[in-house]
Amino acid sequence: MNKAEFIGESIDFIHRYTMKSLQKTAEEHGVTIPQIRVIGDVYAHKTVSIKQLSQNLKMTQSTVSDIVDRLIAKELLVKRPNQKDKRLVDISLAPSLVEKIDESISEVTNQSLIGVMNLLTQEEQEIVEKGMKLLVSAAKEKMLAEGIDNYDFIDILYFSEKEKRGK
Numbered sequence: 001m002n003k004a005e006f007i008g009e010s011i012d013f014i015h016r017y018t019m020k021s022l023q024k025t026a027e028e029h030g031v032t033i034p035q036i037r038v039i040g041d042v043y044a045h046k047t048v049s050i051k052q053l054s055q056n057l058k059m060t061q062s063t064v065s066d067i068v069d070r071l072i073a074k075e076l077l078v079k080r081p082n083q084k085d086k087r088l089v090d091i092s093l094a095p096s097l098v099e100k101i102d103e104s105i106s107e108v109t110n111q112s113l114i115g116v117m118n119l120l121t122q123e124e125q126e127i128v129e130k131g132m133k134l135l136v137s138a139a140k141e142k143m144l145a146e147g148i149d150n151y152d153f154i155d156i157l158y159f160s161e162k163e164k165r166g167k
Helices: 003-028 033-045 050-057 061-073 095-100 105-109 111-117 122-145 156-166
Strands: 077-081 089-093
Touching (some): 003 033, 033 061, 033 089, 050 061, 061 077, 089 095
Antiparallel strands (some): 077 089
């Protein structure tokens, strides 16, 4: 297996692991991965339509509508008529859910990787971090060279450097 295949399969493995871990956590809270994706998108946009959700999540409108209906039944989302166009509805987080979500949301979603990283020594963690920064930096450079839009991605290199300067 060449290096590119190894890295690709390694990324796929880590992704599968984090998704399985997230699925386990979701099931413990009585929700599914697709439901978490919908909650996450609503959280990110505050108020969103079924059409916007289906476009953002790349799911059919009927699938998103079914998921939203289940989350409304669980009192996690609310549906209200759109102020500008009464034929449309706006989806937002239920007040009870808003109260539970705070600044540590990313820590909760990354808990599986935190657990894995804690199995490594401090030196090994730094090696992994340096390697990932190099790989992401090279991928961004390649995207730029190929004219691929990378504005949808969080600039993790920028934020990690900003954190270091802030310490």
